[in-house]
Amino acid sequence: MVGIVGYGAHIPRHRIKVEEIAKVWGADAPSYKKGLMLREKSVPTPDCDTITLSVEATKNALKRAGNLDPVEIGAIYIGSESHPYAVKPSGTVVAEAIGAVPDIHCADYEFACKAGSEAMFVALGLVKSGYIKYGLAIGGDTSQGAPGDALEYSASAGAAAFIMGSENVIAEALYTHSFMTDTPDFWRREYQFYPQHGGRFTGEPAYFKHTMGAANAIMEKSGMKPQDFAYVVFHQPNGKFPQRIGKMLGFTKEQIEPGWLSPTLGNTYSGASPIGLTATLDISKPGDTILMVSYGSGAGSDAFIWKVTERINDVRDRAVRTRKLLDENITYLDYGTYAKFRHKIRKND
């Protein structure tokens, strides 16, 4: 049996409300709240980045993995589109911080918002092949959205970490399926501060087509139907898209609800569906099957079917639950402080 042996998330405590952003740009807050089902988003502090988020999430994953010696982790993969360095891996820092060096393979991944699920797929594959005993996969971002752009209302921060292994499995990976085409809906070129996007083109031919493609293919492969799953987790660039794709595929609100965090979390890009999965595992019962489908612009989706084991009851409260991170101990920021935190204000050195 191969699957998740430890999982954990991290979400910064700061939030900014849609109204606060809309006020600055003279935009219509109710239209974002209603149209995109967004209320607020998480904001990283000035000294928080994808690496620190990854370390925090990994610490929670290690707690749930029990007496796992970090040196037994044979690979570390971090998926993000906000790696702090353009050249120099994030994974080395995280591996060092958790004591997993030096006998470990490391790579940083990038595929817009599905880099995290890519890391999960590869770590899982290496464990299954027997190359490594444990593989650490992280999806996390301090997402970028240009000031005043629609993305600014959603681009947020958070990470989820998964340790893959074959002993003491919490959720077995039953099936995987990846679906990809060359669809340029969202991109950032070198030397650009912020990504650009194709507006409404990011919807139908991009998010919906690929999420649908991966979901339908993995259900066909497994012979499972929407009603066979306890829960489903989708990539969540806003509140609306995952609800709509869920409805299109025939899932109920109850199946989507536990992993649907975007209305108050925002879009954590590479962290989005992975963090959604952590929140879903937090409330799952042994025997539950969970469908997870990521989406990354460019564009593609990775789908996984997880089957939760008895072990969930032992481990879920060894680390903080994701919902608690999202709902408790929150500090709201005004736009000025948010702009400072996000390094949007230029100063003299």
Added chain:
Amino acid sequence: MRDVAVVGVGITKFGEIWEKSLRDIYVEAALAAIDDAGVDHLDSMTVGCMTGGLFIGQEHLGSLLADYLGQKNLAASRVESACASGGLAFRNAFIEVASGMSDIVMAGGVEKMTDIGGDGATYALAAAADQEYEVFNGATFPGLYALMAVAHMEKYGTTRDMLSAVAVKNHHNGSMNPYAQYPFKVTKEGVESSVMVASPLRILDCSPITDGAAAVILTTVDIAKKLGKPIIKIIGSGHATDMIALHSRDDITTLKATTVAAEKAFKMANKTIKDVDFAEVHDCFTIAEIIVTESMGLFAPGKGGEAALKGETSLEGSFPINTSGGLKSKGHPVGATGAAQIVEVVKQLRGEAENGRQLKTNPKVGMAQNMGGSGGSTLVHILEVD
């Protein structure tokens, strides 16, 4: 002048057609029109397109579209009169056949608007306003029509309810049009809680950005008889312009170019508005439909909104307006709109309108009003079952 009839119509599904280019959608509509007419050749083709240059970086559309339609060496041209380009193409084709210069002419319209983002589309559309006096000062079309709406409300007491009635009616009609971009109904509450664009106009008062094409085949009535298709005669054609900038006009609660073009068309047809059974009009914004129905003489000045509210312009009303769903629900690929209006008028007169939106009154005379910019140009056509 020879008698001229429309013998074939073709239209594409309107919407965000990301998987096809301008040439693809035009050819699709053109082939549908040729199939419908059953003609074996074209003598010429005139295509309305507002701004292929700004939307997709492509001009020289006469040659491009004749080429991709497989019509080597065809006399083909592109005409432009902003959002009235399709109507202008139809009028030019009509003149060409009526004059005896050509026997079988295709009039079409096309626009590919979604290959650029919202900012780019706003910039391209604003090219139909007065660039120096309006656009440089920040005006956009929603803004200009909002000024007209406010003035109309001030002068005549036109209300929010009346604007909403237009949107609700057109979406109701469009819900039965398989070619519509937004073939669904909206409610008064939905319209009135939709996003504000330019007060008092909300997003559901505005026509959308659309890809689409439409084409029709015109020929002489003599040839039409041989083709064995229902003969829909063009009995009136009117064309007028107005001051391009809103501030130059004496009265912004009326559309003078529409009044003049309609008068010309009625005079040619030897008919009055009372002889017409229904019309497709240029509802780029809900207020535009209200003002147009007044300006073309259907309702007294200031009474258009009330008529819409009372249902007089609904499918079952005394004078149905925009049975296709209008620009609001069917979509507004600017250069194609004038041609698409003719397609709907012909379908209604043939009794071929789809999905229950066919008028039950056995209509004999239909009208199309197509307008550019904030009313700086207008084409009016009257068609009759022969």
